[in-house]
Amino acid sequence: MSRNIKWRREFTGRGLVSLCGMAIVILTLAISVFLLVRGSETFVTFGHSLSEFLFGMTWKPADDMAGGGKVGAALFIAGSIITSMVALLIAVPFSVATAIFITKISPELGRKVIRPAVEIFAGIPSVVYGWVGLVVLVPWIQELFHLPQGQSILAASVVLSVMIYPTITSISADAIESVNPKFLEGAYGLGATRWQVIYSVLIPAAKRGILTAIILGLSRAFGEALAVAMVIGKMKAFPTSLLAPAHCLTAAIASDMGGAMDGGELNAALWSMALFLFIMSFLFIVAIRLIGRKGQANA
């Protein structure tokens, strides 16, 4: 091959992959700009205040260009926050326990049985979780608590907790595995039992990784749409009890966007919700980065 062709290929190849890299950055910027522009229409075009959107209790946007409705999204925001927080409370103990089990108690069982099982859990489509939640969990809750309907925050949280369990488990397991074995050997050498080593050395040492796993789980729970929409009941009321039906940001976008007129106030308010979700997911990334950086500084 002549030297010329060789280097021409080099430049073409290099140019091509650089373009692709640039395309990804541009795509991310485009998504951010789209969301910012469409999401800010509620405040710019329709003149609502940010505090009305975040804390307002009345959700009555007009489905036309004229506007003049109320865009208080507090009930959706509260629904999203409460369901994901309760889901975390349920999932974290189980996930961390499983992560400890597959790394320290029985790596053999972990590798052969539990890790593959966790992978399958992670691969199950979210609508299937929603469907099982709807046909199994919702009737259970209804009977157990004698409710008029079983669709509730509790149902949504349980479904979400099963969905985020694999995320938190596998990332915590990686964090636990990367703890310096000398720490553990030292503790064992002092005569500690395995459980003492786990709770007083292993968990504190893997704290940062576990926290990252929890934030990733939270971020997944916060952004999950259809599974939650199927079991939360989609009641446009401020959530008062775990057993009451409620609503959340993602479910509102998924169910109302189809009927909203493009350029109308309802449409703009739904875009603002999407922008809110985007900002939240961005904050989660920043939090994870900060945790990582602090870990580096301490190491």
Place this chain on the structure above:
Amino acid sequence: MTTTSTGAVASEQNKNPLTQVDASIRHARFSDRLATGALYAISGSFVLLLIAMLSYIMYNGIEAYSGTIFSFTDEGIGNQFFNTIYLVVISLLVSVPLGIATGVYMSEYAAPGRTTDLLQMALETLSSLPSVVVGLFGYLAFVVYVGTQWNLFSGALAVSILSIPLITTTTYNALQALPKGYREGSLALAATPWETIVHVLLPACVQPIITGIMLAAGRGFGEAAALLYTAGMSTDINWNVWNLASPVCPLNPFRPGETLSLAVWASRTEGTTANAGDVAAAASAVLICLVLFFSIMSRWLGRAISRKIEGE
């Protein structure tokens, strides 16, 4: 008098430091066993939960079986099955080249520091985007601005946005994990960096990249929220029409196409047809089969390829 003195002796014995140590060791051993038991129970119960869920889904899917449920008509889910596969194939055609190229750029060409940081941030942002937000973006960018109807191609692009970060990250990590000698050896033989990438580095990374692609495909099958407003919720195809430009031609990517996961969602929320429950059950079972098949395939394929490359 005697009783108090024996009591005093007993408490004296309890204060004996050796007995105290003994008690604390016993306590530690007991809690160790208790905790071990609890950890076994928790991990085991999740495996049981998985088995119960999978068998429930499969059982219901089989029970929902009827002559028409898997047919390629309005009553069956055959068309949805075809749409799902077709959509994932199109999305992989977009996301695999773009994802691998970006991974290569990030690992081999981009200046470490600001450029890679920027790309890393972009990828993290993309991968953490809620899929419903991606769907909204796809609706605006690929449907409204293009001035068309809901179609499979827009859906495939939306799914690509979700799978590109995954493929890029696996490619990047695989390239970074290669020993330095691979690059140095190839460059020392006067190969250009591009030749090194194409003939040395990428072939050495085939296994992790394939695993990443399979993972992305598995996620694509189950994706629903991103497709709600991009691929649409209707399917109207005629298996006798093979003119690509026709809106009822199965292979026309610019027609609306409901996927299996959307069928589950639609039949539970809208329930327009009488057999909506059966459709959801059957579609869930087929989805689970697809996902399981792909996760097994990715393991097997990865192992087979690495065996071939490494020569047993």
